[in-house]
Amino acid sequence: xxxxxxxxxxxxxxxxxxxxxxxxxxxxxxxxxxxxxxxxxxxxxxxxxxxxxxxxxxxxxxxxxxxxxxxxxxxxxxxxxxxxxxxxxxxxxxxxxxxxxxxxxxxxxxxxxxxxxxxxxxxxxxxxxxxxxxxxxxxxxxxxxxxxxxxxxxxxxxxxxxxxxxxxxxxxxxxxxxxxxxxxxxxxxxxxxxxxxxxxxxxxxxxxxxxxxxxxxxxxxxxxxxxxxxxxxxxx
Numbered sequence: 330x331x332x333x334x335x336x337x338x339x340x341x342x343x344x345x346x347x348x349x350x351x352x353x354x355x356x357x358x359x360x361x362x363x364x365x366x367x368x369x370x371x372x373x374x375x376x377x378x379x380x381x382x383x384x385x386x387x388x389x390x391x392x393x394x395x396x397x398x399x400x401x402x403x404x405x406x407x408x409x410x411x412x413x414x415x416x417x418x419x420x421x422x423x424x425x426x427x428x429x430x431x432x433x434x435x436x437x438x439x440x441x442x443x444x445x446x447x448x449x450x451x452x453x454x455x456x457x458x459x460x461x462x463x464x465x466x467x468x469x470x471x472x473x474x475x476x477x478x479x480x481x482x483x484x485x486x487x488x489x490x491x492x493x494x495x496x497x498x499x500x501x502x503x504x505x506x507x508x509x510x511x512x513x514x515x516x517x518x519x520x521x522x523x524x525x526x527x528x529x530x531x532x533x534x535x536x537x538x539x540x541x542x543x544x545x546x547x548x549x550x551x552x553x554x555x556x557x558x559x560x561x562x563x564x565x
Contacts, residue, residue: 334521335550336557337514341385344513347553348378351520354545358538364531370523377519381512394446394492401485402442404478405453409439411478426468430475433459446493453486520550 335347355371412434415427433456441452460469460479469476507515528546531539 333547333550334525335517336554337517338557338561339513339517339553341381341509341513343553343556344516345378345381345385347549348374348381348516348520350549351524351546352378354542354549358542362538366527370519370527374516374519374524377512377515380507381509381516384507384509384512394489394496397485397489397492398446398449401449401453401482401489404482404485405442405449406439408478408482409434411472411475415472415475423472426471427475430460430465430468430472433465446489450486450490450493453482457483457486 335344339347352371352375355367359368359371409431412427412431415423416431418424418427436459437452437456441449441456444452459465466476469479524546528539528543532543
């Protein structure tokens with residue numbers, strides 16, 4: 330790494346944050362400087378930063394889907410355990426309410442939680458139809474915790490469907506675009522090969538606001554590089 334440039338081991342989130350800081354330094358001076366080269370370089374940086382932020386959000390949405398699926402899986406298992414427990418109750422009245430509900434659950438089985446997202450969604454929606462009749466609703470209301478467990482399951486299923494629908498649209502919009510890691514490399518390249526050489530030259534030949542911008546930029550990069558160096562040392 331060349332002294333003063335951004336360490337290429339920078340993380341995606343760190344690169345986005347660094348770029349945002351450099352843009353914050355430049356933006357108030359943009360009109361005053363009236364520099365076409367600066368406008369072009371920082372314009373490239375903003376574009377790459379915006380794209381990287383969008384790509385990072387897409388990655389987070391994927392993580393959100395996985396978490397929502399885990400919540401739904403647990404909700405399905407909970408429903409099964411609650412209904413199964415009542416179906417074997419020693420109290421005849423509880424058993425009479427629990428057995429038809431567990432029979433509806435058992436038609437699908439605990440293995441539903443191991444299915445792919447779409448198949449699991451379809452099975453749970455089908456199960457919802459089975460237990461939403463007036464008779465089945467009355468059974469669930471007669472059992473402490475059963476209606477609540479069912480409501481939690483169906484809410485988790487609806488939430489996952491909404492997240493999946495949103496992610497599908499985001500994926501379509503992002504088709505053909507670079508991922509967050511590639512965009513991070515673009516950010517680093519723009520800073521190291523365009524902005525830093527430009528600021529070094531103008532701070533020496535023009536000074537003034539360019540020198541101040543160069544000092545702020547260098548200090549911010551030094552902070553990030555120090556964090557990266559500490560992380561590298563900790564992993565040795």
